[in-house]
Amino acid sequence: MEEITIHEIDFALINEFFTELERQGPGSAEETVRALSFIGNISNKTKIADLGCGTGFQTMVLAQNTEATITALDLFAGSIDKLNAKAERHGLQDRVKGIVGSMDDLQFGDEEFDIIWSEGAIGNIGFEKGLAHWKRFLKKDGYVAVTYESWFTDDRPAEIEKWWTEAVPEISTIAHNISIMQKTGYIPVAAFVLPETCWTDNYFIPQKARQEEFLKKHPGNKTAENMVEFLRREAELYSKYKQFYGYVFYIAQKIGNWGNWDL
Template sequence: MHAVDSHQPFLDELRRCAEDTDVASRIQTHCMDMSDIPAVFSSIDLIWSEGAAYNIGFADALARWAPALRPGGFAVVSELAWLSDAAPAAARDFFRAGYPDMKQTSENNRLAELAGYRVLGTHTQPRAAWIDDYYEVLKPRATTLASHQDAAVSALAQETLKEIEVFETAGDSYGYVFHLLQRS
């Protein structure tokens, strides 16, 4: 198995966890840009990407990765998506500024098909996945940092608190959707 990330400390942590669970011999880490996957790998059976494709754009990631997948290979890619046309204005405004390319799940499926994939299914992460071990940990820390003397730290903390506030009031209007795709 190959693990790709552009941030070496994340790969170092993966390596430590792999060694602790005696699976390190099965994992090779690569500090690189995800856009470069086809230049380094070919005939991949499975690409798994959680919450990262948006860095280069969902459609762009799928198009770039397609040549690296063997025919019939799979991609499982999560993407933030609108789940309802009736999203509260606060959520629409927040993501219009932070992620203007956010689309409906059906539109992301259409983009996957245009990139040469067959959509086998989708799965929306439950709301609890946002709360447990994420917002419940992040919120107290952001609250503490909101008054930090460094303006950049304070601004990031306040933006994080705004995101949590939007999440708490948005209901099921958006979420992370896993797309199970097969290369045609």
């Protein structure tokens, strides 16, 4: 039987499934804070855009570890509602605002932000496309920090290569991704691999109970069944092939006057 791909699953169902979970992708508060440590001079005047924010787990981490003002953007209104409610519960509503929008068609002003953040989302529009589009909204010498699915090795088994190439067609090695950051007008600052627990403890394990609950809510719904099958297969493949791939945090600084040189 041919495996389904992520692109064959109803996006609304994916959103319904994941908005009830604390995280919508691999990661952790510790790794968000670690990435922040590579970015200096963050003050109460700093403006951060968190793109593809989901329900805002990392948004709250950013707010609790900086004095910055944060605009968090996601395609789904339900996710943004949860994020704004979370900000209010934490007393952060004066500095954190969630808005509905598309990260490949941003409506912000040029050079509006000091930092553009995106965990587990840039792959949806393409690593190079995202970096190139987002750059105009960064101030001179501003920073971008993203997590992105990456190969750890130059060669890997055909089974996992097929799976991830179908899910994220531009998936590549860490070295290649750093070269893309340079090509699109950034100076690489840091790149580090997210620990295995970011996948197992924070992403796969919390899904298990949710999967059963989701199937009960959608009895006989083949699309829902296919989605859960896909997620279980993702966990199975990670266990089998985790030495070949994972999420990498990439941090880079916009070259201040990029595009203004007379080359």
